[in-house]
Amino acid sequence: MTAAAVWAALEPGDRDWLRALAAHTGPGARVALVGGAVRDALLGGARPDRQTPGVDLDVVLDGADVEAVARATGLPFTFHPAFHNATVTLPDGRGVDLVRARRESYPVPGRNPVPEPGTLEDDLRRRDFTLNALALTVTPDGPGALLDVSGGRTDLEARVLRPLHGRSLFEDASRLIRAARLAARLTLSASPELLAQVPDALGMAGATPRLWAELKLLLQEPRPGRAAGVLEAWGAGGLLPGRALLAALDARQDAGADLPWTAYAAAALSAGPDPAALAERLGLGDRPGALLNRALSDSFHPPDSPEVLLRALLRPDAYPPLTGRDVVARGVPPGPQVGEVLAHLAALRRGGGLRSREDERAALERYLQER
Known part of the structure; x- marks a missing residue:
């Protein structure tokens, strides 16, 4: 595929925006679209995404003032002075990363790298995998050259994930999780070099805060x-509990269920020894834990709800309990008495005395007869 073909694979609005961006950089500067947008264009289409429409844009500026260029777009942006990067918000809500071309070093593996100004080629060589180290230069008139400094196109054609150097996963163990995400989403296989670095990543997991953010993105x-499943096949399944539950939820989605990411997070929490600690470490917030509690309860939820789908996995012997409507239909007048009956049935369920809806109906009859 040529540079022109990669350019043609982008959305027309994104092409217009990139041309305008290049016009703001001034003479001698280089603008390059890098990473996933180029990779996915070479693969023949945009990646699927749960949250964001369109293709993510990651742009490197070589020889231009990032803050000045971001301001010249006229769009809202946030400038990050530590790395001299900016995030520009497009009219459709997507965020575009404008990155100053740089080199990076890791004085303390697992921690944030130390940036230094560099060239576009330096910036490509600091990335995670060869197939993400591809760039399409952009001019005010359209596409320029397609750059490949590490053999990424060959690996892409072979659908192989290869780290850029032998210490890649030791310096940043979160790259292991990112590799599993890419391998699963794009049907890629791990190179021998990647598999050889898995023990390094596992050894550095506890010292790499970014790894937990990547696990949240995996969910x-x-x-x-x-x-x-990819992580488990690579010998790293211990980083995220509940693989079998997550696979079962995948199967539900494949069958047509519509599940939010919080259902997967709840499943992972259910498999961990300390759900609260895991939720905090992954930065999940309160919603997955609350969903898990509802799934483990006896409260009524619609048959196709995440709560019921999770309940079927976590409590395979569970059944739909009687509701207030069922109790009223049996002749109990609406009001406090209905609550008393439901509380009695709930106590029997917790004690293990009820195993089916039929048991519950029989218990209701006994309760009414004994009153």
Whole structure:
């Protein structure tokens, strides 16, 4: 595929925006679209995404003032002075990363790298995998050259994930999780070099805060169970509990269920020894834990709800309990008495005395007869 073909694979609005951006950089500067947008264009289409429409844009500026260029777009942006990067918000809500071309070093593996100004080629060589180290230069008139400094196109054609150097996963263990996400989503295989670095990543996991953010992103993949399965196949399944549950939720989605990412997060929490600690470490917030509690309860939810789908996996012997409507239909007048009956039935369920809806109906009859 040529540079022109990669350019043609982008959305027309994105092409217009990139041309306008290049016009703001001034003479001698280089603008390059890098990473996923180029990779996915070469693969023949945009990646599926749970949250964001369109293709993510990641742009490197070589020889231009990032803050000045971001301001010249006229769009809202946030400037990040530590790395001299900016995030520009497009009219459709997507965020575009404008990155100053740089080199990076890791004085303390697992921690944030130390940036230094560099060239576009330096910036490509600091990235995670060869197939993400591809760039399409952009001019005010359209596409320029397609750059490949590490053999990424060959690996892409072979659908192989290869780290850029031998210490890649030791310096940043979160790259292991990102690799599993990409492998599952794009049907890629791991190179021998990647597999050889898995023990390094596992050894550095506890010292790499970014790894937990990547695990949260894994739970937001279109099919998280596939990514968790990749980690397990690579010998890293212990980083995220509940792989079998995640795979079962994938199967529900494949069958037509519409599940939010919080259902996957709740499943992972249910499999961990300390759900609260895991939720905090992954930065999940309160929603997955609340969903898990509802799934483990006896409260009524619609048959196709995430609560019921999770309940079927976590409590395979559970059944739909009687509701207030069922009690009223049996002749109990609406009001406090209905609550008393439901509380009695709930106590029997917790004690293990009821195993089916038929048991519950029989218990209701006994209760009414004894009153």
